[in-house]
Amino acid sequence: MSKEFPITVSSWTLGDQCKFEDRVKASKEGGYEGIGLRAETYVDALNEGLTDQDILDILAKYDIKVTEVEYIVQWAEEHRSYEQKYKEQMCFHMCDLFDVNHINCGLMEDYSVEHTAKKLAELCQRAGDRIIGVEPMPYSGIPDFEKALAVVKTSGADNAKIILDTWHWVRADQAYRELTPEEADLIISIQVNDAYDRPYAKSILRDESMHDRLAPGTGVKDTAGFVKMIKDAGIKPKVIGVEVISDEILGRGLAEAAKYTFETTQKVLSENWPEAAK
Numbered sequence: 001m002s003k004e005f006p007i008t009v010s011s012w013t014l015g016d017q018c019k020f021e022d023r024v025k026a027s028k029e030g031g032y033e034g035i036g037l038r039a040e041t042y043v044d045a046l047n048e049g050l051t052d053q054d055i056l057d058i059l060a061k062y063d064i065k066v067t068e069v070e071y072i073v074q075w076a077e078e079h080r081s082y083e084q085k086y087k088e089q090m091c092f093h094m095c096d097l098f099d100v101n102h103i104n105c106g107l108m109e110d111y112s113v114e115h116t117a118k119k120l121a122e123l124c125q126r127a128g129d130r131i132i133g134v135e136p137m138p139y140s141g142i143p144d145f146e147k148a149l150a151v152v153k154t155s156g157a158d159n160a161k162i163i164l165d166t167w168h169w170v171r172a173d174q175a176y177r178e179l180t181p182e183e184a185d186l187i188i189s190i191q192v193n194d195a196y197d198r199p200y201a202k203s204i205l206r207d208e209s210m211h212d213r214l215a216p217g218t219g220v221k222d223t224a225g226f227v228k229m230i231k232d233a234g235i236k237p238k239v240i241g242v243e244v245i246s247d248e249i250l251g252r253g254l255a256e257a258a259k260y261t262f263e264t265t266q267k268v269l270s271e272n273w274p275e276a277a278k
Helices: 020-030 039-047 052-061 082-098 113-127 145-155 166-171 181-185 202-211 223-232 254-272
Strands: 007-009 034-038 065-072 102-105 131-134 160-165 187-192 240-242
Touching: 007 254, 020 034, 020 039, 020 052, 020 254, 034 039, 039 082, 052 082, 065 082, 082 102, 082 113, 102 187, 113 131, 113 145, 113 160, 131 145, 131 187, 145 160, 160 166, 166 187, 166 202, 166 223, 181 187, 187 223, 223 254, 240 254
Parallel strands: 007 034, 007 240, 034 065, 065 102, 102 131, 131 160, 160 187, 187 240
Antiparallel strands: none
């Protein structure tokens, strides 16, 4: 793996219609050092008939690791469904199984900073020593970096951190800026990608996020600027996730999607953050 920050293909980049070994093989051959798994893609692997040991054996066969675990949601609800409670426990199990110590979490529901922070503190307590990474998304209840900062700081939880994603950053109409040392210390990992100049309408912005992102450095939203912001702040992300959710790119096939997204990421990193490049 790279010296500090494993370049990781996030789960959605390779979709949810492939077998586990095909995902691992394509990721390794594409150049990646790690793969991300959602609770759903892990359960898909189990439903193939694989055991935890089978999964570990496949990872060992291709000399690649799971380096990103996601995605806990609806954690601010007063009455959570059993499905979400089970999913949370599944993510905890995945962290233990794959030796990953942070979990990507989102929140679609919009609550006050105070309520959200209280519920985040409760989630962090349930997580034990694991780090909860809150991901701001412009169409969510935590739409931007400022609210994420307020929620995390108000929670008072030492294991509450923030995940920054290029697409979510620019679609929240935030300019790249100098991050303070305090802000930088709260960033646990990053995800890189790119976007078109013109966003989808606000009412369907999530559709763009889930179907029509661009590979790093191939759009007009300056992935290099995002990378420089992270580098200049001295942030040392646990992973550099490549989250390019694109129907068009995935339509080229699993192997090509992995190869193309890795190569575009590698180019941006090599030119702007050589220490983070493979």
